[in-house]
Amino acid sequence: MLMLKEHFSVNSLGHLVVGRLDAVELAERFGTPLYVVDEQRIRERYRRFYRAFSSQWSEARVHYALKANSNMAVVKVLQSEGAGADVSSETELRIALKVGIPGEKIVFNGNYKTQRELELAILNDILINVDSFQELEAIDKIALRLGKRARIGFRINPDIRADTHPYIAVGLRESKFGFDVISGQALAAYKRAKEMSSVEILGIHANVGSQILDAAPFVEEAEKLMKIVSEIKERFGIDLKFVDLGGGIGIPYKPEDRELPPEEVAEKVVGVVRRVVQEKGLEKPTLLLEPGRFIVADACVLLARVGYTKERPGMPDWVAVDAGMNALMRPALYGAYHHIELANKMNQRNEHLVNVAGPLCESGDFLGKDRKLPKVEPGDLAVVFDVGAYGLAMACQHTAQPRPAMVLVNGDKAEVVRKRETYEDLTRLDQIPSWLL
Template sequence: MSRFAHPAGDRHAEMLPQERPPLPPADLNRINPAIWPRTSTRTDGTLTVGGVDVRDLAREHGTPLYVIDEDDVRSRMRDYATAFAGSEVHYAGKAFLCKEIVRWLQAEGLGLDVASSGELAVALSVGFPAERITMHGNNKSVAELTKALEAGVGHIVVDSFDEIARLGYLAEQHGKRPKVMIRVTTGVEAHTHEFIATAHDDQKFGLSLNTGAAAEAVRRILALPQLELVGLHSHIGSQIVDTAGFEVAARRLTSLLVQIKDEHGVVLPELDLGGGYGIAYVEGDEAPDIKELADSLREIVTKVCVDAGLPVPRLTVEPGRTIVGPGGITLYEVGTIKDVEGLRTYVSVNGGMSDNVRTALYGAEYTAVLASRASDAEPMLSRLVGKHCESGDIIVRDLHLPADLAPGDLIAVSATGAYCRSLASNYNYLPKPAVVAVSGGSSRVIVRGETEDDLLRGQL
């Protein structure tokens, strides 16, 4: 047995049960189609995505490198458009946004959600129709609301009493009457990490259904003729694979629609159930079936409204991660390999928490493989780490890599299309990597990688 390989039994004896790493996979070279981009395959042992050899990508564009499978992402856009036919699908731009993604959205007929004036600027810069944009945010500034009004965005989702007054004043000043929705905190417990659960009362988003704040928001908006209240919005969290929470939220929102009709005689025509649907990151993960989810949500909303004598509102959903997440991978080059006897082997790569902070931020899990060649070596219990000056600079906490891994090898991490580039930083003054789209055997840069000159440009 290699000195880099640690039998599972030895390792487990030293760890608490909840800390036990996964067992080695039967085949270290396997590319699970549920986790990797739809065009991924092994060609002569090397990982290819979009028909492009990852070694060629590394040579041409350098590493670390974000790689987006265009065919995968666009096919998932079409999957949503088909499953939710007759409803609205708005891509949640916070997952990952750039000009090229906006062009794909426009070509595939989807709408877009933005959460800042910067995201709005990206969309408008390539001529995306403003009426297909929804503006989100729990603390929209006067400048952001003004920009949204001037652009003529389709919807503004209000998140507080302060914002209702602020938006009403600005709308009157600019001679606009925006369509608004109320973000309702439904009290649904999403089975996800605390930092990405957003429907319980004790957090910063929305107006509570339980306390009556949502109902009061309805009263305040209806009292302002310069605002047009068109619907309710809910978002219960992120990376959710148990669809029961969405069903409960749908029932509670439709019940509020009934209350609004009874109190005000107003029938709101729209209902936005948000996004947050999960994807598969590691073996055993199951992602919701989009068609089943669509059918279920439509059935619930229809039943509650028909029973209450209400017309069925137009339904909107806001997927982000499930569209762009599975189609993205990150390529790294192995720099050092450090065996800590009796524990594990630390494999350090030339990126880390500056290009993927999700593991450090809320314990995200990932799958990674040796990508530049196949290997028949025995599995080596490893921790994939970055080069930053933080012990928490971990990309994959526990995984098995081949024991013959060597400096210069390429490692690919799957399902990094969502939130990795969006949350990227320049910690330790590392430039942010490029984003490359692959399709049909060719690659092209869609977001230029930063240089050291970029890092110095704003300094005086």
């Protein structure tokens, strides 16, 4: 079944077109395996997401989640659109700063932030969403030493069950993230912070998970967050400036998946926020959103060259391509589905049942199983869709395979935005001890 989203097309040769460029020609020009990112699609998705919320709530800010794809060119595209950043490591933080996102538009999340990361965040006036009491104490001490007031919010654990893979369901009470609400830890954290001289309490944050295609968990999250916002005002006299709803809106990966429009989420979530603000007489907070996958996932494809095919009587043929779980981890790690076609045979009927595998020494090294494609031959070009989020970001060097190159396409222009790794790249940090020389 051909599953082609609106920003792709097929030319007269039957080849996939990304932007205005032939995918087959891109593979020949830049080699494979190759990530290809459509800049205009990223811009379209960002603008749609931003409009969805800003049209409902004037004080809404979008902080792109760099964990989805931290390539500097991708982040620069979003910076040029006015996006802020959601970061979870020193490198992501430095990338955001380097492309021109100011510290006050960066949010730092995560359950373990090192002393060095906290220092960098405090010095750059970044909003730190605190994840534990010990981290709160560390922030206060570092800020005192630096002569700064750290800008903080608290990540709370809302105990919300979302229909997604358990590894990316991060809002459950048993997950490692955030202050527990049920036991009273969340409110206790605000009470403790109010006693500190070197922190400025600005916000509250939660995240229910990733790849969610139902608005209900986001509505439940908003209800629980705003209940705590009201309690914080009532008990401690603190009007929170930021209510950070995190990210999590998914995309259709499978032909049968239903899209969750951000407009639907925005209308329902903002409805909750507006009602509670009015009922409780709260100051109007700025809503922070942290989308990643929604913005970049379907803007990118992975091109992989077919090397060999292998028949197994009574079973799907095996198709070996030059990209595997080293280039795209999600199928092996999550059992995730990514749609696959042949970029050079888009007009041919998908009638042959195959498994598409990579070159690694693992049975789990596959990109898709039980897929129907045209008759596959060596030299064909497989295209794996929807890989812009957690594709290259999770790539590895299993069996010393170099990670792929990435090109950015803008209309009929294309440039490398991440070079292909080489033998020298993979070995430059290795050292042989003196006694073996």
